[in-house]
Amino acid sequence: MNEPIKKIAVLTSGGDAPGMNAAIRAVVRACSYYSIECVGVYRGYQGLIEGDFEIISSRNVSNIINKGGTILKSARSLEFKTKEGRAKAYKNLKEHGVGGLILIGGDGTFTGGLKFMQEFNFPLVGIPGTIDNDIYGTDNTIGYDTALNTVVEVIDKIRDTASSHNRLFFIEVMGRDAGFIALNAGIGAGAEEILIPEKNIGLEKFVESLNKGKDSGKTSSIVVVSEGDKIGKNVFELADHITESFPEYDIRVSVLGHMQRGGSPSCFDRVLASRLGVAAVEALLDKSTGVMIGITENKISKVELEKAIKMNNDINKELLKVAEITSV
Template identity: 70%
Template sequence: MLGKYKKIGVLTSGGDAPGMNAAIRAVVRSCSYYNIECIGIYRGYQGLIEGEFEVLTARSVRNVINRGGTFLKSARSQEFRSEEGRAKAASKMKEAGIEALVVIGGDGTFTGAIYLEQEHGIPVVGIPGTIDNDINGTDYTIGYDTALNTVVDAIDKIRDTASSHDRLFLIEVMGRDAGDIALNAGVGAGAEEILIPEEDMGVERMLDSLQKSRKTGKTSSIIVVAEGEKSGKNIFELAELIGESLEGYDIRVSVLGHIQRGGAPSCYDRVLASKLGVGAVEALLRGENRVMVGITNKLVTSVDFEVAIKGHKPLDKELRRVLDITSV
C-alpha cells in the first residue's frame, strides 16, 4: 500500500439500494483491518455539511449485512450544490480530521465527489450503489440483483392472477433512463413484451405482438414497462390506448414503485458490496483518487468518475433477441 490515512469517512447518497449496509460494513472493517479510524457520515452530503459524524468500529456494523436500505441514511442536499455548501463540508471534514472519503451512490453522488475533490483536494473513491445498474465501468451495481429478484417475484404473483382471469397486465418497474431492470426481469419472468427508454419500438409493434399471441392461443399476457418509456404519457394512458386498439382485453395496470428498493439484499449483492467496500479502501491506500471501484469480469477494477457517469451502458441487444424468440 502506498498511502496511509489515519481517518477515512464513509457516506451514502442518492436513492437507497439493497446492499448499501453491506458496503458500509466492508469499508468499516477494512479500515479496522488497516488500523484506520472510520467515520460514518449520516444523511449523505447534507450530513457532511452539518457535521453529523460518528466513529464506526468493526462491532458497530455487526448484523447489518442482511439489512436493506442504509443505516447511515440518505438525503438530497441542495446546499451541497453550491460552492459555499461544499466549503462548509470541507471545513467540517478538516475539523474532524477526516482525510479521505468513500461515497456510495450513483452518478449524482459521484458528481458531488468530483467537485469536492476539485475545489478542496479531498481524496475520494466511489462505490456504485443503485438499483438501476446505469453506471459505466462496472458490470453490476449494488442493489441491482436484489431489485431484479423483487420484480420477478412480483411478476410471478401477478401472472397467477392474469392467468386465472385471462387478463392483460401492464407492470411498471423503475428505470427513468435505463431499461436494465425491465429487460432482464421481463425475460426472467416470461413477459410477452418489454418497453424500455433506450428503444423506440413504437406502440404498433406491441399491438402486433399481442394480436399474434392471441392467435396462438394465449389468453393472458404480461407487458413490462420501464417508468421512463414514453409510448404514452404514462402507463395508464398506454393501457387506454391498448383498450381502444384491441377489443376483448381485460386490462389491468400494476406500478411496483418503491417496493423495488427495499428488502434484504441478495447473496450476490452482499458479496459484491463486500468486494467493493474492501476495494474502495484499498484504492485509497494505493493513492488512487476520483475513481469508482467496480466489478468487471469478476475482478474489482477502478475507473475515473468522469467515465463512470458519462452516458449510459449499451443495451443488451442479445437479450432483446432472446425475448423475441421466447415470447412467441
C-alpha cells in the same frame, strides 16, 4: 494529499439500494483491518455540511449485512450544490482529521463528489450503489440483483391472476433512463412484451405484437414497462390505448414503485458490496482518488469518476434478441 491516511469517512447518498449496509460494513471492517479510524457520515452530503459524523467500529456494524436500506441514511442536499456548502463540508472533514472519503451512490452522488474533489483536492473513491445498474464502468451495481429478484417474484404472483382471469397486465418497473431492470426481469419472468426507453418500438408495432400473441392462442399477457418507455406519457395512458384495440382483455396496471428498493439484499449483492467496500478502502490507501470501484468480468476494476458519470452502459443486444425469441 501525500500524507498517510489515518481516518476515512463513508456516506451513502441518493436513492437507497439493498446492499448499501453490506458495503458500509465492509468499509468499516477494512478500516479496522488496516488500523484506520472510520467515520460514518449521516444523511449524505447534508450530513457532511452539518458535521453529522460518528466514529464507527467493527462491532457497530454487526448484523447489518442482511438489512436493506442504509444505516447512515440518505438525503438530498441543495446546499452541497453551492460552493459555500461544499466549503463547509471540506472544513468539517479537515476538523475531524478525515484524510479520505468513500461515496456509496449513483450518478448524482458521483457528480457532487467529483466537483468537491476538483475544488479541494480531497481524496475520494466511489462505490456504485443503485438498483438501476446504469453506471458505466461496472457490470453490476449494488442493489440491482436484489431488485431483479423482487420484480420477478412479484410478476410471478401477478401471472397467476392474469392467467386465471384472461387479463393483460402492464407492470411498470423503475428505470427512468435505462431499461436494465425491465429487460432482465421481463426475460426472467417470461413476459410477453418488454418496453424499454432504449428500444422505442412505437404503439403500432406493440399492438401488432399483441395481436400475434392473441392469434397464437394467448389468453393472458404480461407486459413489463420501464418507467422511461416513450410509447405513452405514462403506463396508464398506454393501457388506455390498448383497451381500445383489445376490448376482450381485462386490462390492469401495476406500478411496483419503491418496493423495488427495499428488502434484504441477495447473496450476490452482499458479496459484491463486500468486495467493493474493501477495494475502496485499499484504493484510498494506495493513493487512488477520483475513481469508482466496479466489477468487470468478476474482477475488481477502477474507472475515473468522470467517465462513470459521462458515459452510459449499453443494453445487451443479445438479451434483446433473447426477449424477442422467447416471447413468441
